[in-house]
Amino acid sequence: MHTLSVKEMSEKLRNKEITSVALTQHYLDRIDQYDGELNAYVTVTPELAMEMARQADQMIAEGKGGLLTGIPVAHKDIFCTLDVKTTCGSKMLDNFIAPYDAKVVEASRALGMPILGKTNMDEFAMGSSSESSYYGATKNPWDLKAVPGGSSGGSAAVIAAGLAPLATGSDTGGSIRQPASFCGITGIKPTYGAVSRYGMIAYASSFDQGGPMTRSAEESAWLLDVMAGFDERDSTSLEQPKQDYVSALSNDIKGLKVGVPAEYFEEGLDDGVATTVRAAIAELEKLGAEIVEVSLPNKDLAVPAYYVLAPAEASSNLSRFDGVRYGYRCENPTDLNDLYTRSRSEGFGAEVKRRIMVGAYALSAGYYDAYYLKAQKLRRMVRDDFVNAFEQCDVIVGPVAPTPAFNIGEKSDDPVSMYLADLYTIPVNLAGMPAMSVPAGFSNGRPVGLHLVGPYHSEAKLLNVAHQYQQVTNWHQKMPESYQ
Amino acid sequence: MSLEKTEVDTISRLAAISVDASEVDQLTAKISNVLDLFQRMEAVDTTNVEPMSHPLDQVQRLREDVVTETDHHEEYQKLAPAAENGMYLVPQVID
Numbered sequence: 358m359h360t361l362s363v364k365e366m367s368e369k370l371r372n373k374e375i376t377s378v379a380l381t382q383h384y385l386d387r388i389d390q391y392d393g394e395l396n397a398y399v400t401v402t403p404e405l406a407m408e409m410a411r412q413a414d415q416m417i418a419e420g421k422g423g424l425l426t427g428i429p430v431a432h433k434d435i436f437c438t439l440d441v442k443t444t445c446g447s448k449m450l451d452n453f454i455a456p457y458d459a460k461v462v463e464a465s466r467a468l469g470m471p472i473l474g475k476t477n478m479d480e481f482a483m484g485s486s487s488e489s490s491y492y493g494a495t496k497n498p499w500d501l502k503a504v505p506g507g508s509s510g511g512s513a514a515v516i517a518a519g520l521a522p523l524a525t526g527s528d529t530g531g532s533i534r535q536p537a538s539f540c541g542i543t544g545i546k547p548t549y550g551a552v553s554r555y556g557m558i559a560y561a562s563s564f565d566q567g568g569p570m571t572r573s574a575e576e577s578a579w580l581l582d583v584m585a586g587f588d589e590r591d592s593t594s595l596e597q598p599k600q601d602y603v604s605a606l607s608n609d610i611k612g613l614k615v616g617v618p619a620e621y622f623e624e625g626l627d628d629g630v631a632t633t634v635r636a637a638i639a640e641l642e643k644l645g646a647e648i649v650e651v652s653l654p655n656k657d658l659a660v661p662a663y664y665v666l667a668p669a670e671a672s673s674n675l676s677r678f679d680g681v682r683y684g685y686r687c688e689n690p691t692d693l694n695d696l697y698t699r700s701r702s703e704g705f706g707a708e709v710k711r712r713i714m715v716g717a718y719a720l721s722a723g724y725y726d727a728y729y730l731k732a733q734k735l736r737r738m739v740r741d742d743f744v745n746a747f748e749q750c751d752v753i754v755g756p757v758a759p760t761p762a763f764n765i766g767e768k769s770d771d772p773v774s775m776y777l778a779d780l781y782t783i784p785v786n787l788a789g790m791p792a793m794s795v796p797a798g799f800s801n802g803r804p805v806g807l808h809l810v811g812p813y814h815s816e817a818k819l820l821n822v823a824h825q826y827q828q829v830t831n832w833h834q835k836m837p838e839s840y841q
Numbered sequence: 842m843s844l845e846k847t848e849v850d851t852i853s854r855l856a857a858i859s860v861d862a863s864e865v866d867q868l869t870a871k872i873s874n875v876l877d878l879f880q881r882m883e884a885v886d887t888t889n890v891e892p893m894s895h896p897l898d899q900v901q902r903l904r905e906d907v908v909t910e911t912d913h914h915e916e917y918q919k920l921a922p923a924a925e926n927g928m929y930l931v932p933q934v935i936d
Binding site (some may be wrong): 427453454456489507548549550563589592593594595596655657658660661662664666672676679680681682683684685686691692693694695696698699700701702707710711713714715716717718720727728730731732734735736737738740771772773776786787788789813829 | 848849851852853855856857858859868871872874875876877878879880881882883885890891892893894895896897899901902904913915916917919920921922923929931932933935
């Protein structure tokens, strides 16, 4: 059943050829069989999943729900899930049973999508490899020696290995697109504010954005339709009419202007990635798209600007973890300062501590103008580059990451080298624009994604381009041999 | 940009995170590398560029000043490491 598309699953559920109970049990069995080696789930929720599957079958029998009713989903462990452990990959929240659902969990629950469990991730979403989780590294299903990317590496791995048909992720500096690229799946980071952050544990609030991780663009369109929408509980939620992501999929892309920035193909890009991406661009041209050269001159400034701004926001957001109201508390604190300091020092991992400290430094007296203010100005310059480029084209294409998935441990001792793995994704987060990763081939046996970036509120267009590409290619249908 | 160990001490106090003596050298080196990355911003002329704090240049949406939340303090305090009589317990602050 795991080789069916979600559309086929949905049709079979509605035609009573399968039940949600059988489908959900099938995925739980696969999780039992394979997750030991992948470590892609932090928590598996079989009782909850089966209870929800029974309710979903009832909803289908009564003609209620929607196209995804009865289809199981895995949620990134950054989304609060009522009565389920929600850790954000951290020892700090190892004992945290969420008292409410995040908006995206609430929406999937209301639709009758059984929750299979919570997926592994870099601690507090700070990372590009899913190695920094308190629960250990997740492995890439295409090669167990490789990282699955991060921070939504668990969600990417469960889709690639067929341990869930659909998953949620979040993208602060590329954390949906880079793992999607490394694991050969499809993922979209929507426009900032399109998906509510209510109940999504905050890392860097002006960047964090939830989105779907699936096999195909069509499935991402279906799941985004569930996840997106205005939510008054999130003060950054966009009051915009929802787009019709699904209907737009079948539009023709003849005459579409595809921008290719020269800066995306400079030194440092892996040859196999460059060849794969160029072949994908040629495929779009065959579909009738017109290729135009555009320029993003400030691309290289995005990484330093991001690594000032995101840690600064993190140092503020993570101040709530003080051992008082929830989460980890140290043993026998001697005074209040000892309670705060030891709880945080023992509860956070190395990368989180480092980013909080860098953020505190960037915001501290004497450095605010040199770092924080400067980075905010560069953020505008990076954003303006995109706005100018979109005067000449409808979408921008290029690589998602400079290399395919790297090996576990390869970059873990060198933070800056790890940060540079996100040099193509980070500019988009600074600008708040939507972007996606679409499977486009392989380099040395490891998957490579095609990066599609669009102007604000162009999710439907991006999904349309990706879907049309997936009508003439089959990269999104490939599965690692060991998990077929 | 090389960071002094005393600066690491200051940052650790600001962040309420302690650093083991055995970790100071390695941490100082790693944070210094990150600050080197920041130096790349220095050469760029940003005169007359307006800082951008929100990716969509929006202002914070405000709601009516009325109570909308129901009282969940009992549910929330069940999660606390120590709570009693509706209050969170911490080490004694005042002698």
